[in-house]
Amino acid sequence: MDGKWLGAAQGCDTPPNRQGSGDLTKEGGPVVNPIDPTSAGFLYAENRHMPMHVGGLQLFKKPEGAGRNFVRELYESSLDVDEIAPLFLKHPYRSIRTGGQLVWKPDDQFDIEHHVRHSALPKPGRVRELLELCSRLHSTRLAWERPLWEAHIIEGMRDGRVAMYTKTHHALVDGISAMRLLQSVLSTDGDKRGMPPMWAADASGSGKKSVRAESADRSLTEVPVQAIRSAMGITAEAAGMPGALVKTITKGLRNETSAVSYYAPRTMFNQQITGSRRFAAQDWPIERLRAIGKATGTTLNDVVLAMCSGAIRTYLLELDALPDSTLVAMVPVGLNAKQSHLASSEGGNAVGAVMARLGSDLHDPADRLKSVHESMRDGKEGLSSMTPAQIMAMSAIGQAPAILAPILRMQGIVRPPYNLIISNVPGPRNTHYWNGAQLLGTYPLSIPINGMALNITCTSYDGLMCFGLTGCRRTVPHLQRLLTYLDDEVKALEKASGI
């Protein structure tokens, strides 16, 4: 993989602003665009054990008076799109004519029925069957000869809800941008109809045409991509691995700031993974979690991390696999800590990563929450004292571990600096609709990688904290048990804080 990534990075001596210079046919052919090295990195890093796509599960409530064929009609209207947005029409392509380089090329045989699919759950149509289907769908790779996305409209939930699972390659968008993209086509108006799907060129998606490139709508997680890109000097004419950056990353990882001075124990999560996935999702009222925070003087984010800590502790204890020392989670945070919600929703590049001691070695839920809280507080302080370049580098590690792993290895850093990534990304606070169907919850599916078999991503929506847990099916058995343990932990934290 190292070689491949290096190759990709070295491939960037072609000026990135070259546009449409690839003649693919004798008659001039379609316009092709170079793939930026970061995206190319995600393509090269992909293999059968490590598909590099992110996913989103959205649950909708049918509008009042929806007919029997509501889902089929929704599906069919999703196919009936005049023009596909460029992001959803391009696919990676490489040939002698492109000088062996990967380029983006519009799919001239675009086949929307390949990308947008109608699925159903077997009876009894519980959430269990839905998660099982999403797990399967998340386990298969996207074909490079087609645009790198799929959307599955799912019927058959016994409570009448409708689900949509979407899958997008990380070379197109990162996980959070993907969630944003999904939300961008929704409306707060429940009476609005005729709303196009996100892949339509006329959808009102904010950054759709170039989620990554436009700086007008730089979202929370767009920054790390820019960070890698600029930090690596790959917007310039760098022809190799820029030594200065690697030094920064290494320094950042090894230095003495409290943000990075922890060492993570080896756990069952930090192993080689296989290609199949298990996904679990559930939500809890933010009010309940906030009440715990209020009673204990901790933040909402601290409570989320403490929930994860307690759940993981129970899970590992049951498998007789709990390390003596605490697990460490990498937690992306907004730098303007107190206005992190505002900062992220408004855009802005103040993003860093804190290494949070989860206190998974502690028996008492209150002690775990305390440990998380102190660790996060110290971490953020440490982060503030880092240089912007260090912060960028830290962020980059969280966003692109698959790509940075080889760099770390080259630097002799073989132990993971953390055991898993836990992200908590604020989302919209009010109710959203798609053609009258109310969005009830939205759950992210992420990318497990070698050495990091479990990922927890949370997003808030309409008063709910929505958890998405994505793991390697083999390395993280019985992943769905974590949902029960998360729920147990909420109750335990409530009890411990006297609620």
Place this chain on the structure above:
Amino acid sequence: MDGKWLGAAQGCDTPPNRQGSGDLTKEGGPVVNPIDPTSAGFLYAENRHMPMHVGGLQLFKKPEGAGRNFVRELYESSLDVDEIAPLFLKHPYRSIRTGGQLVWKPDDQFDIEHHVRHSALPKPGRVRELLELCSRLHSTRLAWERPLWEAHIIEGMRDGRVAMYTKTHHALVDGISAMRLLQSVLSTDGDKRGMPPMWAADASGSGKKSVRAESADRSLTEVPVQAIRSAMGITAEAAGMPGALVKTITKGLRNETSAVSYYAPRTMFNQQITGSRRFAAQDWPIERLRAIGKATGTTLNDVVLAMCSGAIRTYLLELDALPDSTLVAMVPVGLNAKQSHLASSEGGNAVGAVMARLGSDLHDPADRLKSVHESMRDGKEGLSSMTPAQIMAMSAIGQAPAILAPILRMQGIVRPPYNLIISNVPGPRNTHYWNGAQLLGTYPLSIPINGMALNITCTSYDGLMCFGLTGCRRTVPHLQRLLTYLDDEVKALEKASGI
């Protein structure tokens, strides 16, 4: 691919009868078995565009008095298996300890829920939705880190039928053996219950434990595998490509027997393919086809081929892609032509391949049938005059084109000797049941490969001729139209023969 295949063939200097000599763990570890070079060839030949698995679709009628949860109970009983048959428990494995060679190793973390799955069709649950689901399921690759099979029990057909799609890697069984395996666990007794699924160690499958190795139940299509194996001399200690065999194959392909003297035109089917599949299936009463044969003095097999010819002609005409000269189909036949049904069901290695001129350039259905008939008659005669080694070589080409393609290329044979493979394999004549559920039809899914984007395989069952058409989704657009054209052709042939 050439290099890989050669590598695989060269890897066979390890005696094939070495058993369990690989120590995979310090404590002795599980017993491993070498993978025979033929199977290894199918593994190495596989890539993202060319998954090397065969499939089967079976349709069942629920037994009288089946409850609401019949399908779920069927699914759950399929999971409840004491012991898994060795064929369904082994997976390919390679490490330094195995000397870099691929070996079969039992999956010590076998996870039956990964392999046996419960699926459902979206409304309205027509055959169209079923074929769409099978197309998707047939498009994804099997992971090498697990045993190379999947079974999907499918509910949601509006007429109450139940479907089962199974997928098995060609390294385990060839397509027809897979179909046989499926049938082997069925019973002619509709009252029998407690019948285990085919993956259970106690299932009554004839050749299940070693479909390929045991000679006791050598089925029609098992032979070609043996043919390749022995013809290539790879059961001996051959360390490279045996020149004698290649000469035989080449001679067979180039010689003057009428069996192989045709040249196939280039068609849209003879292109590079992508990884996604489209599957179509339908059946016709054998009585109808036999009546056409009787009226015209042709065989059932001739009528099947004429149906394909007419349907493909209409399909290509509509796409303005019909070549001026006739398409040529490779048709595997039993050598004891008149007793082919008996020969195949009784076992016996008298199998050859005839190159059939489909007469797709002819306007009149009767002319096409006549062309097919003469071509098959001449072909069989030519075949009889071939040496056994030549016949073996011919058979091998039909069964393993992906593997033999590089050999042909090495010999400077770049044009395909045929445009597609059409197999017609006799199956059981009487009604079969699985735990009281009547088998209504059974349809094979095959392996499109580069240069051979469409495959038609037919199997007879209980008075029906069941067609399974498998194509590359991109190279063979609107594959399902062929079903309509096949039906049109039956009517046209009936009319032409005065029925």
